[in-house]
Amino acid sequence: MNQVLDTQALLRLMAWLSPAFPIGAFAWSGGLESAVANRLVKNSVDLGDWLSALMRHGAFWNDAVLFSEAWRRFEDAVALKETAELGLAMAGSAERFAETLSLGKAFVAAASAWPDPVLERLPSDVPFPVAVGAVAAAHGVPANKALAAFLHAAASQAVSAGIRLGCCGQVDGVKILAGLEGAIAQLSDRAPGLTLDHLGGAAVQAEIASLRHETQHSRLFRS
Template identity: 85%
Template sequence: MNQGLDTRALLRLMAWLSPAFPIGGFAWSGGLERAVADQLVKNATDLEDWLATLMRHGSLWNDAVLFSEAWRHFEDAAALAEIAELGLAMAGSAERFAETASLGSAFVTAASAWPAPMLECLPADLPFPVAVGAIAAGHGVPADKALAAFLHAAVSQAVSAGIRLGCCGQADGVKILAVLEASIAQLSERAPSLTLDDLGGAAVQAEIASLRHETQHSRLFRS
């Protein structure tokens, strides 16, 4: 596959991972809301550390692995079904399962505005990173560029959630994105070599926060 990113592929990538793309990503925090309520994340520094840890050892790391595997197998319906099943099984809580499955389904529906043969290979239920990875590959978007955009969108969404939860301001949020830029780039450059053997994590507090959010009475987010 051509590793260059042409203008049309770039425009599609920008559209798919824009906050305006109709998948409802703004409604989810991935357990961050509970982390703020439990004072695990109190300020911008904490939020930066939280997100960096998720990329190294938590859900964003595993999402990057699933994304990369789906990108490689975008034309193989059987492989995509197995990757999707594994990704859904790895959800650490009911809310995390609902989040990734809901976003995955909504992404496929919205991205169908750009018809492509790979859409026929996608299973009915799939995690968000599997959906984005396979569809990006089907439209000729290089793995590293697609993963970088995916991770940047995920971090941006988390920062936006942090701003709404009051743990940082807009200026601090922009600084977090600037600081994490290098981490996003480094992980994205590993996309061609990431396989299912790399799955795993140790972000225990984040998983607990996601579980505890299920019983949180007052909330802004669905997870």
């Protein structure tokens, strides 16, 4: 596939990963709300470290692997189904499962504005990174560019959640995103070589935070 990101593909990528795309990502924090409530994330430095750990060892890393596998196998309905099932099975908590499934289904529904046979190949229950990876590949978006945009959108959403939770301001939030550029670029450049053998993580505190959020009394977010 041509690795040049043409204007049409760029516009679609910008639309799909825009905050305005109707997938409801604003409603989820990926367990960050619990981390803030339990004082694991207290300020912008903590938030930057938290997101960096997710990028290298946690949910962002595994999402990148699932994204890359779906991008590579977008023409194979059986492979997409198996990847989707694996992605859902790896959800570390009920809320993480609901989050990735809700976003995945909403993404497929919204992406139908750009009709393509890949939408029929995707299973009805599909995690978010699998949905975006497969759709991006079907529309000719290079793997590394698509994954970079996906990871940047995920980090941006987490920073936005952090701002709403009061652990940083907007200026510091932008600094966090700037500080994550290297990690995002490094991971996205590995996209062509990432396979399911690379799945795994060590962000234990983040997984525990996600579990604790399920019983948190006062909440702004659904996860």
